[in-house]
């Protein structure tokens with residue numbers, strides 16, 4: 379009886395793939411098997427060849443920097459991130475976080491604490507959740523590395539980083555992050571989590587305050603990379 383209603387319900391309200399919009403088959407979750415298979419993974423953690431390390435080289439002292447997926451305009455990753463950020467689908471972030479976490483675990487990368495790049499409270503209210511928290515939650519579930527959202531705070535809202543020069547981009551995010559709980563960071567191996575890295579200025583500013591508060595190691599793990 380239960381499966382009859384399930385089938386009936388699915389007929390009325392078919393679930394569709396969040397990436398290609400095709401109907402999902404039974405047992406498929408959020409995206410179809412084809413899209414899952416075709417996700418453009420960088421395999422950066424596994425090969426050790428980081429695609430984003432050079433964005434931070436010579437600017438901040440980091441131990442590793444990895445992006446799980448390649449972001450391309452109009453591509454699958456952009457569709458998924460759009461669902462996560464603008465279509466009230468936090469479970470997309472958690473699910474992708476779990477996939478990323480599996481790769482982190484397989485690669486044997488270690489950290490004591492995951493911290494996600496915070497949103498300003500005005501944006502948080504608007505969206506209802508921080509997409510980077512969702513990703514961190516997923517990574518935490520698989521790797522067992524604890525996650526906290528009360529250590530960092532974004533104290534100033536920022537404008538878009540697009541169409542700004544490198545200097546302007548850095549000035550735009552300078553002093554916008556604050557550490558609320560220094561003891562959570564001191565002497566710890568911290569992994570900073572974000573959804574997508576483009577120029578790296580926001581992550582750089584956030585990483586700066588973590589380093590200033592005496593962490594032992596800093597890792598930058600982002601779900602996607604725009605280059």
Ligand SMILES: [Zn+2]
Pocket residue numbers: 395396397398399400409410411412413414
């Ligand atoms: Zn699909």
